[in-house]
Amino acid sequence: QSALIQPASVSGSLGQSITISCTGTSSDVGNYNLVSWYQQHPGKAPKLMIYDVSKWPSGVSNRFSGSKSGNTASLTISGLQAEDEADYYCCSYAGSSTVVFGGGTKLTVV
Amino acid sequence: QVQLQESGPGLVKPSETLSLTCSVSGGSVSSSTYYWGWLRQPPGKGLEWIGNIYHSGRAYYNSSLKGRVTMSVDSSKNQFSLKLTSLTAADTAVYYCARAGPYDDYGLFDPWGQGALVTVSS
Numbered sequence: 767q768s769a770l771i772q773p774a775s776v777s778g779s780l781g782q783s784i785t786i787s788c789t790g791t792s793s794d795v796g797n798y799n800l801v802s803w804y805q806q807h808p809g810k811a812p813k814l815m816i817y818d819v820s821k822w823p824s825g826v827s828n829r830f831s832g833s834k835s836g837n838t839a840s841l842t843i844s845g846l847q848a849e850d851e852a853d854y855y856c857c858s859y860a861g862s863s864t865v866v867f868g869g870g871t872k873l874t875v876v
Numbered sequence: 877q878v879q880l881q882e883s884g885p886g887l888v889k890p891s892e893t894l895s896l897t898c899s900v901s902g903g904s905v906s907s908s909t910y911y912w913g914w915l916r917q918p919p920g921k922g923l924e925w926i927g928n929i930y931h932s933g934r935a936y937y938n939s940s941l942k943g944r945v946t947m948s949v950d951s952s953k954n955q956f957s958l959k960l961t962s963l964t965a966a967d968t969a970v971y972y973c974a975r976a977g978p979y980d981d982y983g984l985f986d987p988w989g990q991g992a993l994v995t996v997s998s
Contacts, residue, residue, distance in 0.1 A: 767939070769922070802983045804923070811972060812923065814986040823986060855923050859982035863928065863936040870922040 767860045770795065770868035777874040783844040786871045788856030789837060794866055796837035800859035803832060803841045806870075807852045815854075816841060843873070851875040878903035880973050882992035889998050894960040898973030898989060899953075906931045906951045910977040913985055914947065914958045916969040924969075928976050929956055963996045970994075 771789040778784035788795065788803075795801060801819045804812035814823050816832035819839065829844045839858070843850055856868040884896035898912070905912060914926040927937035929947040937945050946959045960967060970993050974985035 798982075800982050800984075802985075804985075806923075811988040811991055812985075813988075814984065817984045817986075818981065857923075857925075857983040857985075863982065864938065865925045865983045867923045867925060 767794070767864060767866045770856055770858060770866055772854075772856060772868040772871045774869070775872045775874065777876055778843075778846045779876050780846055780848065782846050783842060784846065784873065786841045786843075786854055786856075786873070788839040788841070788858075788868045790839070790858055790866070791837055794858040794860040795834065795839050797861070798859045799834065801832065801834060801839040802857045803830075804855045804857065805850075805852045806855065812855065846875050848875055878975055878987055880975065880987060880989035882971060882973050882989045884971075884992055884994070886993060887995050887997065888963055890963055890965065890996055892963055894958070894963055894967065894971075894994055894996075896958045896971055896973075896992060896994070897955050898957070899955050900975075901954070903975065904951075905949050905954050905956055909979065910975050912949070912956045913974045913976040915972045915974060915985065915988075917972070917991075918966075918969040926958065926960075926971075965996050968994065968996045 803816040806812040819834045820832040860866045879901045881899045911930045913928045929935040935947045944961045949956045970991040974988040
């Protein structure tokens with residue numbers, strides 16, 4: 767299975783909205799509504815932010831939202847805050863009880 | 877709440893076998909609702925899924941690891957383990973354990989352990 771494709775970096779200003787894309791294939795993202803997103807601050811373990819394309823785990827801000835169209839999933843962060851600056855990874859079910867991650871996107875808040 | 881903690885050697889020689897253990901508290905590895913996963917992250921790089929294991933012992937692995945990986949569950953100790961053989965420098969990474977699921981909710985890893993840095997070097 768090949769890694770999902772994410773932009774290496776995105777940036778946005780405080781209070782603005784940004785969107786991170788995650789492109790897979792019809793064998794993973796396009797075939798299952800099982801896409802999740804993780805936030806990772808430097809030196810920390812990843813944190814689940816979105817699962818099943820657009821669901822929020824308990825305690826996660828609704829400024830984070832997820833969607834999917836065809837083979838591409840997206841994570842949108844609205845009302846950017848300084849603490850949102852982190853690396854973000856998408857993950858998708860790829861069939862046969864396996865999953866695949868994206869390469870990660872570094873979000874810079876300016 | 878459920879907490880996970882990785883343990884194992886921080887330095888392993890090339891060609892040798894890595895053995896890591898994940899201790900679970902606040903939950904049971906015997907749960908029929910959740911299953912358990914190992915993931916890793918080479919320094920400065922992205923996340924890679926290694927595999928998942930169910931309480932029954934049935935496991936699924938990343939095919940890119942080409943048969944070098946084995947996972948197991950020890951219900952008596954409430955732990956699950958990872959073995960990775962024929963190590964090379966490319967296996968140097970922070971290794972994470974995580975709870976996966978529930979049920980067939982693949983790709984849902986929550987919570988994660990704090991991670992254990994493993995360096996492969998002679």
